[in-house]
Amino acid sequence: MVDHKVCIVTGASGGIGSRIVEKFLTENYDVVMADLKLEQIEEAIEKNQFERERIMVCPLDITDENAVALGIKEIITRYGRIDVLVNAAGICGSYDRIVDYSFENFRKVYEVNVFGTFLMIQNVIPEMLKREQGSIVNFGSVSGMRGYSFEVGYGSSKWAVIGMSETVANEYGSQGIRCNCVSPGWVNTCMMEKTIENYRKLGIEDPENWISYGSIRRPGEPEEIANAVYFLCCDQSSYINGANIVVDGGMTIK
Ligand SMILES: NC(=O)c1ccc[n+]([C@@H]2O[C@H](COP(=O)([O-])OP(=O)(O)OC[C@H]3O[C@@H](n4cnc5c(N)ncnc54)[C@H](O)[C@@H]3O)[C@@H](O)[C@H]2O)c1
Numbered sequence: 219m220v221d222h223k224v225c226i227v228t229g230a231s232g233g234i235g236s237r238i239v240e241k242f243l244t245e246n247y248d249v250v251m252a253d254l255k256l257e258q259i260e261e262a263i264e265k266n267q268f269e270r271e272r273i274m275v276c277p278l279d280i281t282d283e284n285a286v287a288l289g290i291k292e293i294i295t296r297y298g299r300i301d302v303l304v305n306a307a308g309i310c311g312s313y314d315r316i317v318d319y320s321f322e323n324f325r326k327v328y329e330v331n332v333f334g335t336f337l338m339i340q341n342v343i344p345e346m347l348k349r350e351q352g353s354i355v356n357f358g359s360v361s362g363m364r365g366y367s368f369e370v371g372y373g374s375s376k377w378a379v380i381g382m383s384e385t386v387a388n389e390y391g392s393q394g395i396r397c398n399c400v401s402p403g404w405v406n407t408c409m410m411e412k413t414i415e416n417y418r419k420l421g422i423e424d425p426e427n428w429i430s431y432g433s434i435r436r437p438g439e440p441e442e443i444a445n446a447v448y449f450l451c452c453d454q455s456s457y458i459n460g461a462n463i464v465v466d467g468g469m470t471i472k
Contacts, residue, residue, distance in 0.1 A: 219298030229307030231262035233407025280334030313416035327371035350394035358401035387460030403466025432469030
């Protein structure tokens with residue numbers, strides 16, 4: 219077993235995922251970059267000049283039960299331990315009013331956001347239990363908490379992830395494993411651009427001004443989300459378990 223900490227990040231080449239990888243590298247973790255395609259991961263490593271020796275490249279579809287089990291086995295073969303799992307992989311699917319929202323799209327969104335997150339957790343927990351320690355961070359969204367229009371599949375899938383995080387926290391808190399959720403508001407990534415574009419297609423005029431950024435009045439930057447994720451995995455948050463940390467610039471203030 220290696221003597222330094224190891225973190226798995228799914229969706230590791232995405233807008234937020236790549237900043238999470240960077241943060242954990244800075245904090246002296248070795249990082250497993252899990253994402254759909256090898257090329258995406260390689261591109262992210264190049265673009266961000268991540269230190270290759272401290273990265274394990276892990277092309278993986280989190281919705282594939284066998285691939286997830288195999289991936290975790292390979293990680294254990296290389297490192298012998300998993301300290302942190304960050305489930306950042308997610309898709310928003312296509313956007314439509316409920317009456318036009320295809321069931322196929324609904325199902326696809328759940329496969330990635332809910333079932334994929336579940337499969338990763340299910341396969342990582344036995345490894346964390348061996349050392350009776352570990353931290354898991356999942357991704358919810360303000361969309362799930364506030365029921366954004368036109369994304370019934372995405373929003374409700376994120377609400378499911380918030381609930382799943384509480385279940386994990388309840389079942390394993392007494393055995394040294396904490397599980398929390400981060401729910402961003404709007405974050406400056408291509409997912410946000412896609413959402414705004416789709417609002418426009420659905421007839422929302424001036425969608426940039428239609429959406430609310432909260433009292434900070436700007437979208438969040440991926441680094442700001444990565445900082446919250448890291449906080450939930452380090453010793454400073456040792457008593458936080460089953461929480462949904464909303465990182466939204468004040469958007470959900472009542
Ligand atoms: N950007 C936002 O405004 C925002 C707001 C709230 C929540 N979120 C959540 O934050 C997380 C990261 O979002 P992002 O903005 O970085 O999105 P992104 O699209 O930039 O990154 C998502 C990553 O997930 C990967 N992925 C998709 N399906 C996968 C699968 N089946 N297996 C493995 N990897 C897969 C993609 O390849 C991509 O690299 C997501 O869970 C998203 O729902 C984002």
